[in-house]
Amino acid sequence: MEAFLSSLVSVAFHGVAFGMILYVISVGLSVTMGLMGFTNLAHGVFAMAGGYILVSSLARFQIPFPLALFLSFALVALASVVLERLLYSRLYGASELEQVLFTIGLIFMSVAVARLIYGTLQQPVLLPDYLKGQFSLLGRDFPAYRVFLIAFSGAMIAALWFGVERTIWGAMVRAAVDNRAMAQSIGINTKRLFTITFAIGSGLAGLGGALGADIVAIQPTYPFEQLVYFLIVVSVGGLGSLRGPFVAALLIGITDTACKYWLPEVGAFFIYAATIGLLLWRPAGLFGRRA
Amino acid sequence: MSAVLQTVKLCKSFGALTVAADIDFTLEAGARHALIGPNGAGKTTFVNLLTGRLAPSSGSVALGGEDVTQLAQAQRVKRGLGRTFQINTLFGSMSVLDNVALGVAERRGTAGKWWRPANSYAEVRDEALELLASLGIADEAPRRVLDLPYGKQRLVEIAIALGLRPKVLLLDEPAAGVPKVESERILEALAQLPKDIAILIIEHDMDLVFRFAERITVLVQGEVLCHGAPDEIARDARVREVYLGESHD
Amino acid sequence: MKHPVGYNADARLRWTEWLPWVLAIVVFFALPDYLSMGARVLTYILFALSLDLILGYAGIITLGHAAFFGLGAYVTGMLSVKLGVTDPFLQLLASAVAAGVLGLVTGAVIMRTHGLTQLMLTLAVAAVCLEIANKATHLTGGADGLAGVVVAPIFGMFKFDLYGKTAYWWCLVILFAGWWLVRRMIHSPFGASLTGIRENRLRMEAIGAPVYARLVLVYTISAVMAGVAGALLTQTNQVVGLNVLGFEPSGELMVMLILGGVGRLYGAFVGPRVFWVAQDYLAKQFPEYWFFGIGLLLVIVVLFARGGVLGICDGLLAKFRSMRGGGTA
Numbered sequence: 001m002e003a004f005l006s007s008l009v010s011v012a013f014h015g016v017a018f019g020m021i022l023y024v025i026s027v028g029l030s031v032t033m034g035l036m037g038f039t040n041l042a043h044g045v046f047a048m049a050g051g052y053i054l055v056s057s058l059a060r061f062q063i064p065f066p067l068a069l070f071l072s073f074a075l076v077a078l079a080s081v082v083l084e085r086l087l088y089s090r091l092y093g094a095s096e097l098e099q100v101l102f103t104i105g106l107i108f109m110s111v112a113v114a115r116l117i118y119g120t121l122q123q124p125v126l127l128p129d130y131l132k133g134q135f136s137l138l139g140r141d142f143p144a145y146r147v148f149l150i151a152f153s154g155a156m157i158a159a160l161w162f163g164v165e166r167t168i169w170g171a172m173v174r175a176a177v178d179n180r181a182m183a184q185s186i187g188i189n190t191k192r193l194f195t196i197t198f199a200i201g202s203g204l205a206g207l208g209g210a211l212g213a214d215i216v217a218i219q220p221t222y223p224f225e226q227l228v229y230f231l232i233v234v235s236v237g238g239l240g241s242l243r244g245p246f247v248a249a250l251l252i253g254i255t256d257t258a259c260k261y262w263l264p265e266v267g268a269f270f271i272y273a274a275t276i277g278l279l280l281w282r283p284a285g286l287f288g289r290r291a
Numbered sequence: 292m293s294a295v296l297q298t299v300k301l302c303k304s305f306g307a308l309t310v311a312a313d314i315d316f317t318l319e320a321g322a323r324h325a326l327i328g329p330n331g332a333g334k335t336t337f338v339n340l341l342t343g344r345l346a347p348s349s350g351s352v353a354l355g356g357e358d359v360t361q362l363a364q365a366q367r368v369k370r371g372l373g374r375t376f377q378i379n380t381l382f383g384s385m386s387v388l389d390n391v392a393l394g395v396a397e398r399r400g401t402a403g404k405w406w407r408p409a410n411s412y413a414e415v416r417d418e419a420l421e422l423l424a425s426l427g428i429a430d431e432a433p434r435r436v437l438d439l440p441y442g443k444q445r446l447v448e449i450a451i452a453l454g455l456r457p458k459v460l461l462l463d464e465p466a467a468g469v470p471k472v473e474s475e476r477i478l479e480a481l482a483q484l485p486k487d488i489a490i491l492i493i494e495h496d497m498d499l500v501f502r503f504a505e506r507i508t509v510l511v512q513g514e515v516l517c518h519g520a521p522d523e524i525a526r527d528a529r530v531r532e533v534y535l536g537e538s539h540d
Numbered sequence: 541m542k543h544p545v546g547y548n549a550d551a552r553l554r555w556t557e558w559l560p561w562v563l564a565i566v567v568f569f570a571l572p573d574y575l576s577m578g579a580r581v582l583t584y585i586l587f588a589l590s591l592d593l594i595l596g597y598a599g600i601i602t603l604g605h606a607a608f609f610g611l612g613a614y615v616t617g618m619l620s621v622k623l624g625v626t627d628p629f630l631q632l633l634a635s636a637v638a639a640g641v642l643g644l645v646t647g648a649v650i651m652r653t654h655g656l657t658q659l660m661l662t663l664a665v666a667a668v669c670l671e672i673a674n675k676a677t678h679l680t681g682g683a684d685g686l687a688g689v690v691v692a693p694i695f696g697m698f699k700f701d702l703y704g705k706t707a708y709w710w711c712l713v714i715l716f717a718g719w720w721l722v723r724r725m726i727h728s729p730f731g732a733s734l735t736g737i738r739e740n741r742l743r744m745e746a747i748g749a750p751v752y753a754r755l756v757l758v759y760t761i762s763a764v765m766a767g768v769a770g771a772l773l774t775q776t777n778q779v780v781g782l783n784v785l786g787f788e789p790s791g792e793l794m795v796m797l798i799l800g801g802v803g804r805l806y807g808a809f810v811g812p813r814v815f816w817v818a819q820d821y822l823a824k825q826f827p828e829y830w831f832f833g834i835g836l837l838l839v840i841v842v843l844f845a846r847g848g849v850l851g852i853c854d855g856l857l858a859k860f861r862s863m864r865g866g867g868t869a
């Protein structure tokens with residue numbers, strides 16, 4: 001009984017950690033989909049880039065961990081602004097097929113670049129000593145890094161939600177998601193709004209990729225292999241919603257961890273089966289705006 | 292006269308916004324009926340409820356005396372319900388002929404056939420061409436529909452619906468965005484339609500409404516404000532206040 | 541060169557439509573050393589054709605078409621290696637049925653959704669198949685795949701030889717049958733209604749078309765074709781491995797089709813040829829650049845050349861005509 005309880009706690013703990021990472025990465029995808037109607041399959045590229053930035057900063061340039069984390073957000077956000085202005089924005093009105101092809105093209109290119117620079121091996125994360133050991137809470141030991149991860153992601157998510165609910169930027173985003181034509185007609189500069197939102201979403205993906213580098217291995221095939229998870233989070237959560245993907249990400253994180261722990265054989269199948277079941281029941285996702 | 296289309300206490304809300312509130316509405320056989328109301332009154336939503344594109348929150352829709360509330364769009368079309376759209380809803384890259392022929396083939400039950408080439412279904416093509424001719428756009432048949440001037444696209448919009456040989460035709464602002472000269476052309480086409488088709492027309496152009504309709508229903512914020520013959524509506528003080536007053540834009 | 545269909549279109553064969561077949565026969569005699577590769581290209585043409593049917597005509601975007609291709613490939617492989625069934629027709633048939641069933645079942649779910657959710661589901665189906673192929677080692681050989689696939693002589697007469705002569709003809713005949721079927725279908729009223737669904741699903745529903753049923757049907761047909769293509773690949777290569785499943789082959793397939801031109805029927809014939817010839821020269825020397833190259837190509841095609849190779853030809857042809865016609869065309 002005690003053994004079961006402790007495995008339960010551990011599954012919940014690791015599941016939440018994984019879920020948080022999934023959310024931080026995917027939330028940008030949900031918002032860009034909802035806001036700009038852009039099908040950005042290359043979203044995982046930003047997460048991978050964030051991961052590589054962290055890994056390189058730590059291992060090659062000996063940059064302190066907090067700064068490395070910041071860099072993985074800032075550099076990715078910056079790069080995404082360039083991409084958005086140069087390329088993405090040309091395809092805002094384009095068909096879904098064109099957006100899909102274009103972003104698949106970006107995935108192929110980024111996979112190739114990652115392979116050229118880093119080779120095919122998974123990159124180890126050199127955590128600082130203060131995040132290495134165990135952290136004890138209520139008589140149990142938890143890996144310190146995971147505790148940090150949950151706390152830090154939690155804080156980021158809180159900041160994001162506060163930003164969307166309480167700031168002018170958030171109000172504009174919500175208005176534009178709701179009704180873009182209306183938002184434009186009341187003088188919201190949607191072009192700039194898109195750029196900023198896209199940058200924040202991509203930056204968060206970079207941050208999520210960096211934070212999760214030691215859960216979700218950073219390797220060149222990352223954007224392919226993780227794509228389906230990000231898409232599940234967004235579809236199950238509901239496009240354009242903030243809360244939906246959060247719930248979905250936690251559900252997926254916990255379920256996935258539980259399956260891998262108790263039923264390693266059926267591992268991924270359960271997630272897919274549950275996803276399909278849920279979407280049959282609610283085609284627009286948990287918090288989808290239109291059924 | 293008998294009702295071909297009837298709604299009882301039809302309700303629809305989008306979240307907190309109620310766009311159809313207890314609508315009781317009857318369309319008589321062969322009617323020329325207009326539905327008017329200010330922007331956002333819920334007219335298009337009402338059409339969508341009738342066709343089954345939207346499911347009502349409560350209430351019922353009956354077509355030809357039969358309750359069709361639970362039926363899918365396709366089945367209502369089979370029972371004789373046709374519609375047009377306020378915003379052009381055409382098969383953009385296809386020819387004008389194909390736009391109409393798709394509907395004709397659907398009605399004739401040949402649309403799912405997959406062995407003989409489409410152009411060997413002469414009866415479908417001829418019927419579509421005849422229909423285009425009756426609307427005066429037979430010459431445009433081979434053109435890509437999006438290459439047509441807007442007014443003619445509106446005629447194709449109507450032609451597609453007519454290809455279904457509907458018993459009840461719902462026209463959602465058929466002349467929306469069309470210059471006056473061409474809207475005459477559309478009105479003419481509508482006037483020539485067989486008398487046994489019951490027509491519900493949504494229209495903002497009051498001149499057109501009063502020339503075409505024998506009966507008018509006024510919808511305001513999802514509720515039926517009143518209905519009656521055109522002259523009654525024209526005299527009604529409430530209508531003047533909520534509707535005619537603001538329609539001079 | 542854009543292949544016109546619909547109630548106006550003349551469905552008779554034009555002489556240009558024989559060109560791919562004449563070319564295929566010329567290749568057989570002119571390039572005897574490349575027949576194995578040629579057979580592989582033919583299977584990919586069939587695969588691309590199956591994608592064109594749903595993507596180019598019905599407008600269904602899928603990221604997981606390799607699921608059906610891979611299933612077909614594995615069914616043929618398992619039949620031969622595990623059950624000793626070596627008859628080539630039986631292998632094709634079993635692969636077709638298996639892929640068709642998977643297409644019907646998954647299509648019934650996927651066609652209820654749209655947009656990002658639909659993309660996700662197509663991807664998920666492929667991911668599940670990959671996972672099964674990877675885990676069920678006793679059936680599929682896991683990461684090692686299945687080697688030593690045996691294919692009995694066709695009609696007991698034509699042995700699959702080392703040079704791929706028989707395989708080449710075999711693939712060519714099956715491809716011809718597939719092309720014939722697709723061509724008939726897209727010219728038929730059913731094909732016109734698929735185009736209608738792609739162009740405007742909303743209107744299609746408003747004219748009373750059973751949109752969902754048609755989409756499931758065409759998805760299933762396409763799955764069957766992809767399954768047959770997969771079976772052909774296994775028969776040609778005599779091995780099958782995980783590389784036939786997953787996102788990469790699905791993505792590459794898209795690239796092939798896009799290269800040729802979507803919704804043009806013959807785009808599926810041009811794209812795989814260009815792709816595989818390029819791959820044969822480039823990929824072996826520079827695998828990284830190769831990936832980068834196809835990615836770049838996709839981006840460029842989307843931004844600058846939306847009709848693919850055939851689209852560019854169309855454009856050039858139109859320019860040429862208008863020059864000759866004194867700019868009146």
Ligand SMILES: Nc1ncnc2c1ncn2[C@@H]1O[C@H](COP(=O)(O)OP(=O)(O)OP(=O)(O)O)[C@@H](O)[C@H]1O
Pocket residue numbers: 305308310328329330331332333334335336337377
């Ligand atoms: N799918 C939807 N979700 C949420 N709100 C909707 C939806 N469709 C329509 N509405 C809202 O319902 C109200 C009624 O819309 P509707 O299109 O029926 O009006 P209308 O009378 O046709 O107006 P118009 O004259 O401008 O065509 C509007 O406020 C609109 O914003």
Ligand SMILES: [Mg+2]
Pocket residue numbers: 334335336377463
């Ligand atoms: Mg309206």
